[in-house]
Amino acid sequence: MIRFFILFLFTTSLFSATVERERWKSGETYLIFLEKKKLPLKELYYGLDKDDQRLTEEMRTGVHYQILKDNNETIEQILLPLNDELQIHIYKDKNHYKFEAIPIVSTTKTEAFSTTITSSPMYNILKDTGSKKLAQIFVSSFKNSLNFKNDIRKGDRLVMIYDQKYRLGRPFSMPTLKAAMIEMRGKRHYIYRNDDERYYDEKGHEVEGFLLARPVRGAxxxxxxxxxxxxxxxxxxxxxxxxxxxxxxxxxxxxxxxxxxxxxxxxxxxxxxxxxxxxxxxxxxxxxxxxxxxxxxxxxxxxxxxxxxxxxxxxxxxxxxxxxxxxxxxxxxxxxxVVQVTTKKLHGKAKKAFMRLKENYDQSIELHLKNDTKSKKVHSFKDISYIHFIGKKDG
Ligand SMILES: [Zn+2]
Missing domain, CATH: 2.70.70.10 (Glucose Permease (Domain IIA))
Known part of the structure; x- marks a missing residue:
């Protein structure tokens, strides 16, 4: 069994250590990163096995990462998120730097957002939330079933319910759309994420996504x-x-x-x-x-x-x-x-379960329409005042 424990839980002022948040730049590689930070290439790259070396290639442009420094500006720890579950943890141990891959600790919150459309869904979601990701998941989930261009009138409304992961107090990773509603000339259209992780319309018909064929037949x-x-x-x-x-x-x-x-x-x-x-x-x-x-x-x-x-x-x-x-x-x-050749229609038990799920979402959507038809900022986070760096230990 592996247990996780919190190595450091500190307020920045208390320990006069600093946490810097930086963004992985376009064209940056892990080796360039180590050189720029004056970190030892042998300990943190050449001495690693091939699997760990391969992990370092997973850093992506635009990803935010954290660096913890002591009051002499010496790097104590670095957390480099590779995806929404795994991160590279570089840490100082006496006079050496060590490398490990550890799980990301995140919490997920279900959030909702509603607004009245004045221009386009993309524009209004972006304007009201400041989140390009939210605008993207909303637009792309309706993309194959609806054409927003001609059928949206001023005053039509939209609601979205989604899961957002938080890491170190900030929204992190792509949100997952759970349910959404958009009015088009006053007529409502819905989409729901079912327990099978696919999206269906209000009739229980799957909404077509990106279709892939199997790359090797019969394998x-x-x-x-x-x-x-x-x-x-x-x-x-x-x-x-x-x-x-x-x-x-x-x-x-x-x-x-x-x-x-x-x-x-x-x-x-x-x-x-x-x-x-x-x-x-x-x-x-x-x-x-x-x-x-x-x-x-x-x-x-x-x-x-x-x-x-x-x-x-x-x-x-x-x-x-x-x-x-x-x-x-x-x-x-x-x-x-994503590999799905035909779209699914739910029947029998599966459909019943879906309809129950849908009912819950519908109630929630109604509530948001009633309580708030104006725009609402959902992502306005102040700078983090504390941060957890985690470590792992056999236990
Ligand atoms: Zn493989």
Missing amino acids: RISSYFTKRRWHPVLHKWKAHLGVDYAARRGTPVRAAGSGKIIYAARAGSYGNLIKIRHSDGYETRYAHLKSFRRGIHRGKYVKKGQVIAYVGTTGRSTGPHLHFELRKRGRAINPLQ
């Missing part, structure tokens, strides 16, 4: 997607940001969606790698390939289902398999939640 999944996993033998936290399909060497690999090939070459531990860019910021990756299909190269457009390569075991791989990743704007997401 067995040998490893699932996980943002963090405790490795029982190595005794450390790891992530598997894709799905592995076990298949014989030479089995055809197909494009999971139509798009443009933006990479087709060797890439370190990925081995032979293909990256395809799709619409809406989606990207798929196919790793450990034996070889590329003739004519497949960077810049080429491919269709969903088209053979692009063959299963192999190049790079860091223990046997023939396809390592398949799906990313949205650089962020790894579980491809299995």
Whole structure:
């Protein structure tokens, strides 16, 4: 069993230590970061095993991270979030710096927001909340079913209920939309997130999302997607940001969606790698390939289902398999939640359960419409006055 305990819980004034919050810059790499901070490359990169080195490649542009310094400006600790569950913890231990991957401690709050539309949903959500992410999830969830352009009148309203994660007192990671309502010329349209994590309209019909085909036909999944996993033998936290399909060497690999090939070459531990860019910021990756299909190269457009390569075991791989990743704007997401060939209609028990869930959301939506038709700021957080840095310990 692993237990977590709070190493430091302090107010900045009390210990006269400082916590700096910085943003990962575009083009910044982990090694550049270490050099800039004058941190030892050997202890914090070259001395690490390959898995930990690979984790350091997961830092993404725009991510906020924290640095704790003592009153001599010496770096005591750094927390680098890799995704919404796992982070790199760099800390000073006597005269050495140490590296570990640890879970992110976050709390989730369900929040709601309602507003009257004066211009467009995107504009009004952004104006009222200051959150681009909230505007994005609202607009993209209705995108396939409604056309906002022509059918919204001034005075139409919208409500959204969503889960927001907080880390160190600040909103963190993409919010998850739970339910939403938008009026269009006074007519209401709804969307709900069901327990199966898919979205349905008020009739229990699934709202179509981004559709992917399976990249290897008939193959067995040998490893699932996980943002963090405790490795029982190595005794450390790891992530598997894709799905592995076990298949014989030479089995055809197909494009999971139509798009443009933006990479087709060797890439370190990925081995032979293909990256395809799709619409809406989606990207798929196919790793450990034996070889590329003739004519497949960077810049080429491919269709969903088209053979692009063959299963192999190049790079860091223990046997023939396809390592398949799906990313949205650089962020790894579980491809299995998006691989769906037909849209679902709920029936029987599943539909009953959904209707109960829907009823609860509807009541909540009504309440927000009644109590507040004006705009409301939801994300106005003052600077954090305290911060937890956590550590882990076998217990
Ligand atoms: Zn894999």
